[in-house]
Amino acid sequence: MRIREVITGFCTILIAGFLWLLSRNIPLQDLKAGLGPAFFPYLLLIALTVLGIIYLIFNLFFIKDIHKERKVNHRYYWVTIAISGLLIVYAILFKYAGFIISTFLFLVFSMIILKVKWLSAIFISILATSGLYLIFITVFKVPLP
Amino acid sequence: MRKIFLLILMSFLLFTFLFVNAQELKAQGNFPTKEITILCGFSAGGGTDVLTRKLAQNMEIFLGEPVLVVNRPGGGGLVSMKELVVEKPDGYTLGVLLGNQFLQKYLADEVSWIDPLEEVTLIGVFNADAWGIAVQADAPYDTLPEFIDYVKENPNIKVGAGSPGSVYYWAWEALMDMVDIQLNIVPYEGTSLALKAVAGGELTACGAGAPEADSLVRSDLVKMLGISAENRLAAYPDVPTFMEQGVDFVWNTWRSIVGPAGIPEEVSNILVDAVREAFYSEDYQNFVDTQGFGALYLGPEDGMDFYRSQDTLFKSLMKNAGKIREEYK
Amino acid sequence: MLELSDSLTLGLPLVMNASVLILAVLGSLLGILIGAIPGLSGTMAMAILIPLTYSMNPQQAFSLLLTTYVAACYGGSLGAILLNMPGTGAAIMTTLDGYPMCKRGEAGKAIGICCIFSFFGGFISALFLAFFSPILARWALELGTYEYFAVAILGLAVISYISPDILKGLIAAAFGLWLSSIGTDSISSFPRYIFGKPELMSGLSFIPVMIGLFGIGEILSSIDKGLSRGKYSSQKITGLIPKLSFLLTQVSTAIRSVIIGIFIGIIPASGPTIASVVSYGMEKRIGRKRDIMGTGAPEGLVAAETANNAGTGAAIVPLITLGIPGDAVTAVLLGALLLHGLRPGPALFIDKPDVVSSFFILLLLGNFLFLIFGLLGSRFFVLALRVPQHILFPIVVAFCFIGSYAVNNSTFDIIILIVFGFIGYIMKKIDMSAAPLVLGFVLGPIVESNLRRALVLSDGNILVFFTRPISGVIIVLSILLLLSPAILRFDYSKLKRRIVGNK
Numbered sequence: 001m002r003i004r005e006v007i008t009g010f011c012t013i014l015i016a017g018f019l020w021l022l023s024r025n026i027p028l029q030d031l032k033a034g035l036g037p038a039f040f041p042y043l044l045l046i047a048l049t050v051l052g053i054i055y056l057i058f059n060l061f062f063i064k065d066i067h068k069e070r071k072v073n074h075r076y077y078w079v080t081i082a083i084s085g086l087l088i089v090y091a092i093l094f095k096y097a098g099f100i101i102s103t104f105l106f107l108v109f110s111m112i113i114l115k116v117k118w119l120s121a122i123f124i125s126i127l128a129t130s131g132l133y134l135i136f137i138t139v140f141k142v143p144l145p
Numbered sequence: 146m147r148k149i150f151l152l153i154l155m156s157f158l159l160f161t162f163l164f165v166n167a168q169e170l171k172a173q174g175n176f177p178t179k180e181i182t183i184l185c186g187f188s189a190g191g192g193t194d195v196l197t198r199k200l201a202q203n204m205e206i207f208l209g210e211p212v213l214v215v216n217r218p219g220g221g222g223l224v225s226m227k228e229l230v231v232e233k234p235d236g237y238t239l240g241v242l243l244g245n246q247f248l249q250k251y252l253a254d255e256v257s258w259i260d261p262l263e264e265v266t267l268i269g270v271f272n273a274d275a276w277g278i279a280v281q282a283d284a285p286y287d288t289l290p291e292f293i294d295y296v297k298e299n300p301n302i303k304v305g306a307g308s309p310g311s312v313y314y315w316a317w318e319a320l321m322d323m324v325d326i327q328l329n330i331v332p333y334e335g336t337s338l339a340l341k342a343v344a345g346g347e348l349t350a351c352g353a354g355a356p357e358a359d360s361l362v363r364s365d366l367v368k369m370l371g372i373s374a375e376n377r378l379a380a381y382p383d384v385p386t387f388m389e390q391g392v393d394f395v396w397n398t399w400r401s402i403v404g405p406a407g408i409p410e411e412v413s414n415i416l417v418d419a420v421r422e423a424f425y426s427e428d429y430q431n432f433v434d435t436q437g438f439g440a441l442y443l444g445p446e447d448g449m450d451f452y453r454s455q456d457t458l459f460k461s462l463m464k465n466a467g468k469i470r471e472e473y474k
Numbered sequence: 475m476l477e478l479s480d481s482l483t484l485g486l487p488l489v490m491n492a493s494v495l496i497l498a499v500l501g502s503l504l505g506i507l508i509g510a511i512p513g514l515s516g517t518m519a520m521a522i523l524i525p526l527t528y529s530m531n532p533q534q535a536f537s538l539l540l541t542t543y544v545a546a547c548y549g550g551s552l553g554a555i556l557l558n559m560p561g562t563g564a565a566i567m568t569t570l571d572g573y574p575m576c577k578r579g580e581a582g583k584a585i586g587i588c589c590i591f592s593f594f595g596g597f598i599s600a601l602f603l604a605f606f607s608p609i610l611a612r613w614a615l616e617l618g619t620y621e622y623f624a625v626a627i628l629g630l631a632v633i634s635y636i637s638p639d640i641l642k643g644l645i646a647a648a649f650g651l652w653l654s655s656i657g658t659d660s661i662s663s664f665p666r667y668i669f670g671k672p673e674l675m676s677g678l679s680f681i682p683v684m685i686g687l688f689g690i691g692e693i694l695s696s697i698d699k700g701l702s703r704g705k706y707s708s709q710k711i712t713g714l715i716p717k718l719s720f721l722l723t724q725v726s727t728a729i730r731s732v733i734i735g736i737f738i739g740i741i742p743a744s745g746p747t748i749a750s751v752v753s754y755g756m757e758k759r760i761g762r763k764r765d766i767m768g769t770g771a772p773e774g775l776v777a778a779e780t781a782n783n784a785g786t787g788a789a790i791v792p793l794i795t796l797g798i799p800g801d802a803v804t805a806v807l808l809g810a811l812l813l814h815g816l817r818p819g820p821a822l823f824i825d826k827p828d829v830v831s832s833f834f835i836l837l838l839l840g841n842f843l844f845l846i847f848g849l850l851g852s853r854f855f856v857l858a859l860r861v862p863q864h865i866l867f868p869i870v871v872a873f874c875f876i877g878s879y880a881v882n883n884s885t886f887d888i889i890i891l892i893v894f895g896f897i898g899y900i901m902k903k904i905d906m907s908a909a910p911l912v913l914g915f916v917l918g919p920i921v922e923s924n925l926r927r928a929l930v931l932s933d934g935n936i937l938v939f940f941t942r943p944i945s946g947v948i949i950v951l952s953i954l955l956l957l958s959p960a961i962l963r964f965d966y967s968k969l970k971r972r973i974v975g976n977k
Contacts, residue, residue, distance in 0.1 A: 004904060022667055027664065035925070035929060037662045037666060044651050044655070048649065051645045091889060094879075
């Protein structure tokens with residue numbers, strides 16, 4: 001039994017169950033067009049459920065934990081979470097504050113979190129932001145927000 | 146080394162600020178004082194995009210300010226429309242509205258739509274393409290009446306179209322309602338795929354405009370029974386209309402320029418003039434003729450009448466097919 | 475009419491023009507760069523380039539677009555090898571063997587192999603296009619709904635081979651297939667899983683999904699493992715030009731992959747991505763080095779890169795002969811053709827043979843150009859490895875944002891990018907390969923709509939898939955492929971010993 005794999009299998013079944021709930025309103029049969037719009041998602045959700053169950057049973061009973069679980073290095077845990085948060089903030093700012101401000105702020109803060117010296121972080125960020133701006137907006141005329 | 150970098154950096158910044166300031170300063174005086182954006186709900190390179198960009202080029206000449214076309218594809222144009230209707234009605238943001246917005250308004254199952262009669266200001270209809278029927282080149286019928294007879298003798302004829310969310314699908318439904326025949330409509334992901342299926346023998350017929358079928362027609366793989374326009378197209382004088390063949394079936398897929406509802410009259414008048422001038426410009430007319438697009442111009446008043454007729458048409462079509470949304474039943 | 479002997483000479487005067495040639499060089503460099511930068515893709519390149527070509531003449535426009543198209547297909551392999559982030563969808567298979575080679579310190583060798591075999595695949599396929607497109611067109615006409623379905627099934631059958639853990643691969647593939655059902659159903663127009671969002675009506679866009687999984691997901695999991703400070707890699711780029719003896723050992727793989735690439739590429743809606751999947755899967759099934767594939771075997775690179783570039787020329791066959799675009803990129807090319815008053819189809823070969831011929835020449839030229847720039851420039855591309863990851867990754871994220879946004883000019887795609895970035899990160903955590911998910915996502919619509927359409931066409935008779943010869947053969951092949959692990963793993967030596975007796 002491998003804990004991580006068992007959780008994976010369990011989550012697969014859970015996700016499939018959740019998606020079943022979402023699919024309730026899709027009609028299965030459409031008189032004119034043969035198979036209805038629900039046929040394909042249902043088929044896949046059945047497949048997902050069955051695969052999840054097989055995976056779970058397989059790892060619960062048939063696989064012995066020979067390999068040691070990979071050691072997780074908790075030192076970088078907070079860095080990942082911080083960067084994830086920054087990504088979300090970046091996505092929101094990208095829409096409302098426009099490309100230049102959001103990109104500059106994201107670059108500076110993510111580099112500082114990743115322990116680049118703050119002076120060079122600001123320097124590189126300004127350079128990268130203005131470079132991207134010139135290339136995409138001036139040369140390629142991409143209507144970035 | 147660092148100094149040089151800083152120098153480059155400063156000049157970058159200076160350049161950017163100057164650029165922005167220059168644009169801000171111009172924003173005073175009469176309409177238009179800055180660039181106008183047209184949201185195009187279809188991808189770059191598609192028919193709507195190409196046509197809109199051509200129109201925009203010519204509007205620019207009239208307005209004296211840049212007219213930018215920005216692609217916001219998705220949901221058959223709905224993404225761009227949803228974005229448009231919440232914009233400030235100052236005339237600086239416009240959109241392209243197609244016939245399928247009426248379809249989405251009434252089609253059951255749709256979860257999101259706009260009402261073209263209420264939520265937009267019509268600036269002008271600038272194009273209408275005729276629908277047509279393409280069949281295999283060696284088929285035993287040459288005209289629509291012959292095809293109708295053939296269908297009546299042979300049940301379960303399969304014809305290609307887009308999905309029920311596309312306007313071409315409903316052209317078949319409208320035809321079936323009108324001449325009282327039964328066809329089995331098979332949805333394809335695009336006219337070109339359906340045309341190929343006709344050429345390859347998978348389908349009996351499919352709906353296609355004359356320009357789309359042209360290349361296959363000339364290589365003797367398919368033939369056009371006719372088109373649903375009132376007059377023959379200048380670029381395809383050999384393709385007859387259904388009216389000539391005695392079937393009064395007219396069907397257009399059209400495109401119009403709209404703004405958010407409530408654009409002040411003095412602004413919208415300028416835009417209406419711009420669209421009209423652009424439409425009648427030599428450049429646009431040449432382009433439309435050589436590309437095989439249908440030319441149709443309607444100003445705001447005629448256009449609104451047209452909108453209303455489309456509204457009734459789609460409402461009744463959906464009703465007959467039993468696909469209308471609950472609240473309109 | 476375009477004669478066989480004329481197909482490469484008639485258009486020569488049109489191409490031999492300074493502006494056309496300069497644009498070809500520009501397009502090639504741009505294609506390699508955009509393809510190589512994670513986050514920017516060939517599809518995006520085409521989407522942003524096409525409005526710029528509106529004011530050019532057809533030769534100029536296509537010299538830019540076609541060279542960018544083929545070069546981006548090669549460029550995608552660079553990101554895949556150096557950073558484990560495929561620049562384009564077609565390069566997903568390249569990560570499987572390319573990145574392990576890079577980690578072993580063989581980045582130069584991997585890039586050299588990719589460059590040469592991308593050229594080989596692209597060149598042969600362009601030649602095929604030039605000389606046989608009328609024949610191929612007639613053949614493509616025969617392929618219909620049933621055959622598209624069969625090929626998609628073949629693609630699904632090989633998915634299980636590309637993941638180290640078959641069960642996990644299947645779970646990912648099923649999830650990817652399910653994801654493809656989000657959006658308006660293409661047969662009945664029923665909106666599935668839309669939650670009132672108009673942006674979801676056309677389904678999830680491919681680019682943000684792919685970039686999220688492979689770009690953002692990869693970055694997050696690298697951060698999680700702890701970034702290496704300073705110089706990430708100081709490996710020397712050696713063996714860029716492989717030895718002749720090595721090339722000779724790859725001949726059979728390359729030829730197999732070219733054939734698969736052309737065959738799959740011709741089928742509309744499949745294109746280079748599926749070509750590389752099927753080719754890689756086949757190689758892993760029947761190739762000599764199948765046991766070490768996925769751990770940095772050159773054979774894997776050859777199979778994937780030859781096939782996806784062979785798919786580029788082939789995807790143009792249905793476009794130019796019948797007017798049917800094979801994938802998102804060729805759809806843009808179709809738009810460009812129409813814009814210049816060129817309606818693709820058989821009539822184009824009769825009316826404007828010189829223009830058609832010039833396209834063939836440009837395609838061949840594009841392949842030559844990326845071979846030259848690829849081999850000359852790879853030293854510089856590898857410099858990306860020397861940039862500390864602390865600085866490189868934030869900038870790559872910015873590229874991912876621009877790349878996702880610019881295809882549809884939609885901030886909604888940015889949300890999709892982030893969501894799939896997190897999904898990609900979680901999948902990395904549980905050692906689930908993202909490639910089957912993406913491939914399921916690509917194949918899903920082809921499987922579903924063609925199956926349902928076929929059943930309408932055949933009045934519900936499912937046997938028709940087997941009675942049509944081409945689809946029958948492909949489906950039987952797929953079933954054999956699915957079952958073959960059982961057959962191949964069977965211990966023949968035991969059986970032999972029992973019959974012949976111990977020696």
